[in-house]
Structure formats: C-alpha cells, structure tokens
Amino acid sequence: MTTFSEFGLHHQIVRALGDMGFEEASPIQDQTIPIALKGKDLIGQAQTGTGKTAAFGIPLLERVDVEEEHIQAVVLAPTRELAVQVAEEINRIAQYLDVRALPIYGGQDIDRQIRALKKRPQIIVATPGRFMDHMRRKTIRLQHIKMVVLDEADEMLNMGFIDDIKMILQEIPDERQTLLFSATMPKPIKEIAQKFMKEPAIVSIKPKEVTVPNIAQQYMEMPEKQKFDVLCRLLDIHSPELAIIFGRTKRRVDELSEALNKRGYAAEGLHGDLNQAKRDTVLRRFKEGTIEVLVATDVAARGLDISGVTHVYNFDIPQDSESYVHRIGRTGRAGKTGMAITFVTPREIDHLKMIEKVTNRKMERKPIPTRSEALEGQQRITIDKIMGIIEDGQYHTYKTLAEQLLDETDSVTLLSAALKLLTKEPDSTPVKLTEEAPLRMKKRKIEVDRKGDRGYSNRGSKGDQRNRRKPAGSGGMRSNRKKESSHTGNRYT
Numbered sequence: 029m030t031t032f033s034e035f036g037l038h039h040q041i042v043r044a045l046g047d048m049g050f051e052e053a054s055p056i057q058d059q060t061i062p063i064a065l066k067g068k069d070l071i072g073q074a075q076t077g078t079g080k081t082a083a084f085g086i087p088l089l090e091r092v093d094v095e096e097e098h099i100q101a102v103v104l105a106p107t108r109e110l111a112v113q114v115a116e117e118i119n120r121i122a123q124y125l126d127v128r129a130l131p132i133y134g135g136q137d138i139d140r141q142i143r144a145l146k147k148r149p150q151i152i153v154a155t156p157g158r159f160m161d162h163m164r165r166k167t168i169r170l171q172h173i174k175m176v177v178l179d180e181a182d183e184m185l186n187m188g189f190i191d192d193i194k195m196i197l198q199e200i201p202d203e204r205q206t207l208l209f210s211a212t213m214p215k216p217i218k219e220i221a222q223k224f225m226k227e228p229a230i231v232s233i234k235p236k237e238v239t240v241p242n243i244a245q246q247y248m249e250m251p252e253k254q255k256f257d258v259l260c261r262l263l264d265i266h267s268p269e270l271a272i273i274f275g276r277t278k279r280r281v282d283e284l285s286e287a288l289n290k291r292g293y294a295a296e297g298l299h300g301d302l303n304q305a306k307r308d309t310v311l312r313r314f315k316e317g318t319i320e321v322l323v324a325t326d327v328a329a330r331g332l333d334i335s336g337v338t339h340v341y342n343f344d345i346p347q348d349s350e351s352y353v354h355r356i357g358r359t360g361r362a363g364k365t366g367m368a369i370t371f372v373t374p375r376e377i378d379h380l381k382m383i384e385k386v387t388n389r390k391m392e393r394k395p396i397p398t399r400s401e402a403l404e405g406q407q408r409i410t411i412d413k414i415m416g417i418i419e420d421g422q423y424h425t426y427k428t429l430a431e432q433l434l435d436e437t438d439s440v441t442l443l444s445a446a447l448k449l450l451t452k453e454p455d456s457t458p459v460k461l462t463e464e465a466p467l468r469m470k471k472r473k474i475e476v477d478r479k480g481d482r483g484y485s486n487r488g489s490k491g492d493q494r495n496r497r498k499p500a501g502s503g504g505m506r507s508n509r510k511k512e513s514s515h516t517g518n519r520y521t
C-alpha cells in the first residue's frame with residue numbers, strides 16, 4: 029500500500045492526514061488519487077466505508093488554487109447530512125491550507141448561505157436543489173469551477189435529482205474535471221457518465237465484493253408480529269456500542285423509536301419529515317453516544333460515517349439490494365468489524381434471496397433468540413460493569429457499608445439482590461406498532477438481475493425512477509427549473 033507522501037501531495041495535506049490517523053491509502057484511494065491528480069475524469073466505485081471521500085477530497089484540495097478566490101470545485105451529495113459530513117472531512121484535510129469547503133443545503137436559511145458564500149470558499153459541497161437555487165440567484169458563479177464531484181450519484185438519481193444534475197453539469201464550464209463516486213453503480217449512472225464525462229477512467233471493485241468482508245451478515249425469519257420483541261432481545265444480547273435500526277417508512281420509524289423508549293432503550297428517529305434542527309440534534313446526540321440507538325429510514329443509509337456503529341438491524345427488509353448494501357455499510361467502516369442482522373417474514377424470503385444473489389454473499393440464518401438468552405446477555409453486562417469497577421479500584425468508600433450489610437444478610441443473597449437491581453430484565457411493556465405489509469417481489473427486478481446488469485440494484489431502472497421522482501414536468505429543463513425552486517425546502521427525504 030502507498031503512503032500519502034508517495035503521491036507527491038502538499039506537505040500540509042500529508043500532515044493533516046497524519047493528524048487524522050490516515051497512515052496508508054485505502055485501495056480506492058491508492059487507485060484513484062494518481063488519476064484524479066492528473067485532472068482526468070474518473071468513476072470510482074468501492075465498498076462502503078473504504079474512504080471514497082478522501083479519494084476525491086485530496087485531489088480537489090491538491091488542485092485548488094489557494095490564491096484564487098473563486099469557487100473552483102463543487103461536490104454534489106444527496107442529503108444535507110452528507111453535505112455537512114463531506115465538507116467537514118475536506119476541511120479536516122485542509123486544516124493547514126488556506127482553503128475552505130462550505131456545505132450548502134436546503135432547509136438552511138438562504139441569506140445566511142449567501143453571506144457565507146461572500147467569504148469566497150473555494151469548495152462547495154451542496155445538495156443539488158439548493159445548488160440550483162443559488163445558480164438561479166447568481167449567488168454561486170460557475171465560470172471558475174474546474175472540478176465537479178458527484179458523491180452517491182445513484183442515490184441522487186433515485187431521489188429525482190437527475191434533471192438538476194444534468195442542468196448543473198450543463199452549465200458548468202466544459203473544460204472541467206468530473207469525478208463520480210459511489211459504492212453501487214446502477215445503469216442510469218452510465219448514461220450520466222457518457223453524456224457528461226470525458227472518457228472517464230473506471231476504477232471499480234468486482235461485483236463479487238460489493239459488501240466488505242468485515243461485516244458479519246445474518247438473517248432471522250419470523251412473523252411480523254414477533255419482530256419487535258426479537259429486536260429488544262437482540263439489543264439486550266448484543267449490547268451494541270451504537271446501533272442503527274432501519275425501518276421502511278417514516279411512520280414506522282416514529283413508532284419504533286417510541287416503542288423502544290417505552291422499553292427503556294435510548295432511541296431516537298431520523299427521517300425526512302423532521303425539521304433540520306431536529307435532524308441535526310438527533311445525529312449529534314447519536315454521535316456523542318447520548319442516544320445509543322438510531323432508528324432511521326434509508327435517509328441515514330447513504331454515506332453517513334459514524335464511528336462506533338457496531339450493529340445494523342434491518343427491522344424491515346430493504347427494498348432492494350442497493351439499499352441493503354448502503355444500510356449495512358454504516359457499520360464495519362475503515363477496517364473495523366460490524367454486524368448486520370436482517371429480519372424477514374416468511375413471505376419475504378424470496379426478496380432476501382434476491383439480495384443475496386445480487387450481493388453475491390449469503391447471509392447466515394440464525395435462530396430467534398429466547399427471552400432467557402436476552403436475560404443472560406444483560407446479566408453479562410452487569411457482571412462486566414462490576415468487574416470494571418473492581419479493576420478500577422474505585423469502590424473503597426462502599427466497603428464499610430458492605431461489611432455492615434454482610435453482618436445481617438448472607439453474601440449470596442446480597443449479591444443476587446444487587447445483580448437483580450443492576451440488570452435490565454427483558455421488558456414486555458406493550459407497545460404500538462402498525463403492521464407493515466410484506467414486501468413483494470416484482471418480477472421486473474429479477475429480470476434486470478438476470479440480464480447481468482452489473483448494477484447491484486434495480487432501483488435506478490426506468491420504471492422505478494418514474495415512481496420515485498418528484499412530480500415530473502412534461503416540459504423541458506427550463507420549466508422544471510422554475511417549478512423546483514418552490515420545492516427546495518423539503519425535497520431531501
């Protein structure tokens with residue numbers, strides 16, 4: 029593997045990477061950075077959590093002219109959270125340079141953004157809708173942009189941003205460099221590539237390895253009604269450092285997080301109907317560990333890099349293999365290990381098989397854990413905590429009290445009572461969860477797979493696009509453009 033100094037990067041960048049704990053380039057960085065540094069167009073595909081952000085972030089910073097006070101590079105990303113995260117990572121790499129990346133996204137006060145833009149950042153990381161708004165207002169000028177990155181391009185297409193992206197790419201000067209990155213690359217991406225990129229170099233992992241090997245993948249089959257109790261048991265047994273639970277719909281996420289709280293888990297929901305401030309708070313609290321369980325729709329699946337996520341639970345099986353790959357990829361990042369458990373109802377087994385087929389990886393079937401296993405899990409945690417205190421030696425102030433108690437009660441009885449008190453016993457508080465209909469396999473999906481579409485999903489296929497898209501205008505791009513301005517506030521799900 030290559031060390032970063034071998035790429036001939038600015039010493040400030042190498043130093044920042046060192047501060048960040050990056051010692052060697054990851055494989056995708058190793059293969060793409062030299063190409064991107066030459067100014068060539070590039071499609072980079074690599075598994076989740078393997079450092080694609082720095083793979084484009086480093087060349088952007090390397091190629092930005094520090095003296096020039098214009099926007100020189102634009103990264104487009106599908107969600108606000110991702111825009112913020114990518115800008116933060118670029119700024120960390122840029123900490124010893126006089127270069128700044130500014131995140132720009134819908135839902136944030138536009139005047140504030142305009143003021144921030146006046147400070148002349150060289151790099152913008154934006155969601156497409158808000159970027160279009162600024163293009164129209166001429167608060168972002170395009171003529172000096174010489175690099176464009178599409179991060180999670182396929183998701184931006186799924187979210188109906190295709191026209192925005194085409195428009196943006198059309199308006200940015202031609203003699204630019206275009207980079208496109210994602211863990212999955214369904215077909216419509218190729219169309220964008222053909223139209224808007226100049227003989228892109230393709231750096232791609234084999235479909236065989238679409239998921240990273242360090243994530244243990246398991247599934248459990250059970251009726252819909254049983255899912256919630258099983259989830260609670262698993263949380264008790266695994267006691268994750270941080271866990272993400274994926275639900276199919278926004279209502280589902282709300283109900284699940286409420287139900288989890290009722291049963292004593294520190295959980296909060298994240299989905300597109302929450303306002304910006306709430307979304308920010310939830311993510312912050314999760315990153316800090318104030319909440320241990322994040323319940324989310326697919327919005328959190330893309331790109332989010334939160335260290336400490338040890339477990340991902342697909343409470344509802346994901347719609348397609350692409351979503352599966354991105355969801356489970358929230359764990360097992362940067363070489364760490366992780367565990368992903370998918371719940372499947374008997375009628376959804378075909379769906380699971382389809383996912384296995386496309387990802388080319390079998391999930392291990394696991395039996396449903398029992399209530400007593402859950403209790404054992406929690407008891408183990410209690411014991412670990414007690415042993416931890418003994419190791420720390422911080423218990424001496426309690427010794428006299430312990431001796432007094434032992435005069436009156438025998439040690440086994442005393443310790444048993446203390447263990448009971450400290451152990452979170454499996455809880456069966458009734459909760460309200462509206463049943464979800466099982467996911468049905470659509471015939472079309474299998475057909476696409478059989479055709480050998482390299483894409484790990486079919487979500488990008490035309491039919492789906494039509495369904496997922498915002499109400500599409502029949503008019504040309506210009507008419508779309510107008511209409512969309514009124515939408516920008518809430519388009520990012």
Ligand SMILES: Nc1ncnc2c1ncn2[C@@H]1O[C@H](COP(=O)(O)OP(=O)(O)OP(=O)(O)O)[C@@H](O)[C@H]1O
Pocket residue numbers: 049050051052053054057074075076077078079080081082210211330331332333357361362
């Ligand atoms: N060379 C490196 N050495 C050590 N850690 C790294 C290196 N490159 C990136 N990382 C860290 O690995 C984590 C994952 O990186 P990143 O978010 O860029 O992954 P990704 O490939 O974009 O994943 P996804 O497909 O989910 O978006 C980040 O915390 C990042 O800081």
Ligand SMILES: [Mg+2]
Pocket residue numbers: 080081179331
């Ligand atoms: Mg990423």
